[in-house]
Amino acid sequence: MKKLSLGVFDMMNPSNGMPTWRHPNGRADRYSDVGYWIGVAQLLETAGFDFLFFADTYGYPTIDGELPSQVATAGIQFPGFDPMLMIAALAQATTRIGFVVTSPTTVEKPYASARRYATLDHYTNGRIGWNIVTGSSQATVDKLFGVTDETTHDSRYDIGDEFVDISLALWEGGWHDDAWVMDAARGMLVDPAKLHRTEYEGRYLSASGYFAVPPSRQRSPVLFQAGTSARGRAFAARNAEVVLIQGQTVEKAAAHVAEIRAVAVGHGRASGDIKVISGVTVTVAATSEEAWAKRRELEALYEVDDAAVIYAGFTGVDYRGVDPATPLVVGTSDQGQTLVDRFAGGSGGGGAGAGSGAAGGARVPTVGEVLESFRMKANRGFQVTGSPAEVADELIAIAEGSDIDGFMLEPTFGDEQAYVEFIELVLPLLVARGAVGAAATGGAAAAAAAAETAATSPAATSPTLRERLFEPGRARLPATHPGARFRPAPIASATPEETPA
């Protein structure tokens, strides 16, 4: 079977979404401590994980502009720190693991965002990725930033396309590879003839000028994306190198993966140019019974009222106070179509305005059923529970049945214990079954050897995040990615020995 990529999906907040902070394994006392995250990053790096992913948003659930009391009392996506500022510290404490940081195309500005990621690619020695989002809790965010322009679900993706184009024009097109000269004898730091002016005039966004960050190992961060409405999938097919899904069933995930790859090919890209990685919550213990007891303990932490608040924050659809027996009627959301479709029993597709709800004549669920289902799953992917062998079998069956390219582990009670259990109990079985590469999971001895080599020559020995996820030698965007069109034509050399005969 193909080798699976492994990541972790986390957030720099006390509860990672649902309110788990009250549990003894919660992390409310540690989430703001950089030392805690350094420990997590080192744990994952030693075990051979490919990346640590940080979801992030400026927002939190509000309903009609008000903060529901549970958001504060239960700590629902509130409070939260900016993970991007921590990446430099994590990079210093690790040598191989990649870091993926979320940043929105709504309230940020392309030049500032592109400069931050280019800087982080330098600081991490080519280990940074950008999760491009058109925003969750967007109503909250718009108010916080004083945004009054009317944008719709789909127009936010149109703006996102332009935002990504400008970023790529700066990263891929701003500098020729040999523009950085640093030749004191000639008195030349940067060769002005090797700089390339960015001129971009879009419908929503524009940029004009030179990019002030020299090329890094990857130039462009690895481009991740997660929204899976019809418009979100078109955005992914054009821009993304890695698409994150929250798989629910093998069948739906398989259909999803096939469509993402097909649309990408329609955009002139190779089907292997897009990796699809699913979130997964693993609850594992020595025996199946113990694992299921733990899963029930986890689910008992979530109240249906909390679920209603989170659901409303993500989708703008407020089911609080609605009779649970009411059949579901709302099928579209201008904020988050992916979640609406998933819990309406639809296919997870269908753009805003397209109408959705229960697909294919399936029974329409009630509001109570939607909230109960959301309470148990929230915004999680596959939920795999059992003994180590059961979990390994199920993960392999999911991967083979859906053609996904990897998994991102989601925290359970909050702290790193879920990752430790996965590493100790499940990872060795996946390695033995050939599902993850031996090189990537060589354990402590391999990690120590790699760290020693990397310390003497980090640039030469540690692969970039793009190489880890795709193949050796692929540090930069492939020529089939639309971003490659921003690369400037080579400048004919003036030196006689380089002039073609």
Ligand SMILES: Cc1cc2nc3c(=O)[nH]c(=O)nc-3n(C[C@H](O)[C@H](O)[C@H](O)COP(=O)(O)O)c2cc1C
């Ligand atoms: C798996 C997944 C992860 C997401 N992570 C974030 C995030 O970290 N921050 C954010 O602002 N939005 C996040 N989003 C929201 C998306 O960027 C998008 O704005 C939203 O899902 C609406 O688009 P859709 O209708 O195509 O799903 C996420 C969405 C999904 C499905």
